[in-house]
Amino acid sequence: MKLQFLIKISFLIFISTGFSNVISTGTQANIISLPLTAQELASAGAITSELNSFSLFKNPVKLQTNQRQIGYNFNSFYTGEFHSSIILLPQIPENFWIKQIGFIYLSIPNIPDTGLLFSENDEVPNYNSISNFSFNQYGILLNYNKKYNDRINYGINFIPHFYNLYSDKAVGIIFNIATFLKFNPNLNYTFLINSFPGSFTVWNEKQIELLPLELKNCLTYEIRKISIFSNINYTSENVSIFNSKFWNYNGLDYSLGINFKLNSNIKFTISNGSKLNFGGGFLFSYNGIDIQYGVAIQNIDSFRFLHHGIDFVFDLNKIEEWQNILQP
Numbered sequence: 001m002k003l004q005f006l007i008k009i010s011f012l013i014f015i016s017t018g019f020s021n022v023i024s025t026g027t028q029a030n031i032i033s034l035p036l037t038a039q040e041l042a043s044a045g046a047i048t049s050e051l052n053s054f055s056l057f058k059n060p061v062k063l064q065t066n067q068r069q070i071g072y073n074f075n076s077f078y079t080g081e082f083h084s085s086i087i088l089l090p091q092i093p094e095n096f097w098i099k100q101i102g103f104i105y106l107s108i109p110n111i112p113d114t115g116l117l118f119s120e121n122d123e124v125p126n127y128n129s130i131s132n133f134s135f136n137q138y139g140i141l142l143n144y145n146k147k148y149n150d151r152i153n154y155g156i157n158f159i160p161h162f163y164n165l166y167s168d169k170a171v172g173i174i175f176n177i178a179t180f181l182k183f184n185p186n187l188n189y190t191f192l193i194n195s196f197p198g199s200f201t202v203w204n205e206k207q208i209e210l211l212p213l214e215l216k217n218c219l220t221y222e223i224r225k226i227s228i229f230s231n232i233n234y235t236s237e238n239v240s241i242f243n244s245k246f247w248n249y250n251g252l253d254y255s256l257g258i259n260f261k262l263n264s265n266i267k268f269t270i271s272n273g274s275k276l277n278f279g280g281g282f283l284f285s286y287n288g289i290d291i292q293y294g295v296a297i298q299n300i301d302s303f304r305f306l307h308h309g310i311d312f313v314f315d316l317n318k319i320e321e322w323q324n325i326l327q328p
Contacts, residue, residue, distance in 0.1 A: 031104065031139055031161060032058060032174060032194045032214065035276065035296065036084060037073055038309040042281030042294030044273030046231040046255035047190060047218045054086055054311055056100060056143045059192055060155030061180040062091070067288075068316040075309030082108050084309075088141075090316060102141035109134045113166070136164045139174075153180040163201065172201030174211065186223055192216040212236045212251075230256040231273075255279075269294070276307070287325075288318030 035045045037054040047059050054073050056062055073086040088102040110132045138161065145155030156177045163170035178192040194214035201209040213236040220229045235251030257271025257279065265286055271279040281294035290313040298305045 031106070031137070031159065032176060032211075034075075034077070034084065034106075035307065035309075036075065036086065036104070038075065038281060038292045038294035038311040039269075039283075040294070041075070041276070041296040041307055041309050042269040042271065042279050042292070043229065043257050044255040044271035044276040044279035044296060045253075046229055046257060046271065046273065047192060047216055048220055048227075048229040048259075054088060054313075056088070056102065056145075056155075056157070057086065057104065057141055057159070058176075058194075059178050059190065060143055060145055060157040060176055061153045061178045061190065062098075062100070062143070062145050062155065069313050070316060071311060071313040073309060073311045075307065077307045078305045082106070097144040097146055100141070100143040100145075102143070104137075104139040104141065106137040106139075107134060111135060133166045134164075138162045151182045154178065161201070163203075168204055170201045170203040170209075172199070172209070172211075174199040186221055188220045188222070190216070190218040190220075192218070225261040227259040227261075228257075229259070229271075230254070287321060288315035289313070 035041045036057050039048075039054065040046070040058065047055070054071060068090040069088070070090055071086070071088045073084075073088075075084045077083070084104065084106045086102060086104045089100065091098050091100045111134060113131045113133055140160050142158040142160075143155060144157075145153065147153050154177070157175065159174040159176075161172055161174060174194075175196055175198065176192065176194040177196055178190060181189045181191075183189060192215070194216070195211045196213060199211040201211070203209060215234040217232045218229065220227055222228075231254060233253050233255075235253070253274040255271060255273035255276070257269060259267055259269050261267045265284060267283040267285075269279070269281050269283075273279065276296040276298050279294065279296040281292065283290060283292045285291075290311070292311040292313075293308070294310075295306070295308040298307065
């Protein structure tokens with residue numbers, strides 16, 4: 001499917017919903033507001049220049065290599081109450097762009113339905129009336145990225161997504177674009193815009209939910225075995241088409257951390273952020289196989305939540321070498 005065709009279809013969908021009820025999500029941008037990978041958890045939610053395959057869901061830019069990577073990710077959020085999984089297929093060269101396809105699934109199982117906890121004549125709750133339901137969200141990643149020259153890469157994502165929450169259903173699309181700049185061999189910068197040129201969700205074919213704009217600035221400095229990264233992010237709030245306050249930049253957060261490369265196979269990460277208070281993890285790489293584990297702690301009011309995840313990435317170009325190891 002051509003990039004121009006995707007843009008036209010998305011524009012027509014947005015225009016066709018113009019007479020529906022439009023609301024705002026505030027500061028939460030669903031899929032793109034979550035730390036979707038183990039690498040991102042280890043980095044306290046930061047986007048870094050050390051990109052793996054799964055970074056594409058947040059950062060459309062992928063540095064071009066000869067690798068044919070596939071991957072699987074599993075993340076567990078809020079001490080096991082919320083889960084996500086990602087499957088990513090290899091990059092496909094296509095004329096001007098390099099494209100890649102991925103799939104994501106998010107789930108909150110066993111949500112108590114307390115709507116019938118009290119009947120008309122009950123003065124005490126009837127706990128036998130409580131049933132459970134689940135929240136499920138599905139997304140498809142359509143990534144297009146391009147190497148402009150040795151110092152500049154850029155890319156764009158289209159993420160159609162689908163909700164199923166009890167009897168409510170929704171469909172929508174998320175856009176994000178990014179540019180990667182290499183100032184010198186040690187200093188890299190990434191500028192990322194989520195929900196641009198506009199992201200939305202249509203609930204029950206009646207109500208439109210606009211997703212807030214997010215601006216992410218990532219600076220990474222690398223020297224020998226150490227890389228230091230920092231993110232400063234802005235999130236728009238109170239998005240409304242009914243007044244002049246289209247964007248109100250009062251959502252500010254940061255992440256910063258350090259990567260230490262022990263040797264050619266093992267790397268450690270430790271980080272801190274305003275949303276994810278502490279992050280850490282390690283990456284093990286060997287002969288085309290990458291295994292990354294990440295963990296993060298988040299404090300919300302007086303509650304402390306644990307998030308953790310694991311990424312598996314395999315380079316299909318190494319299949320023959322793996323076969324020689326297994327069957328020498």
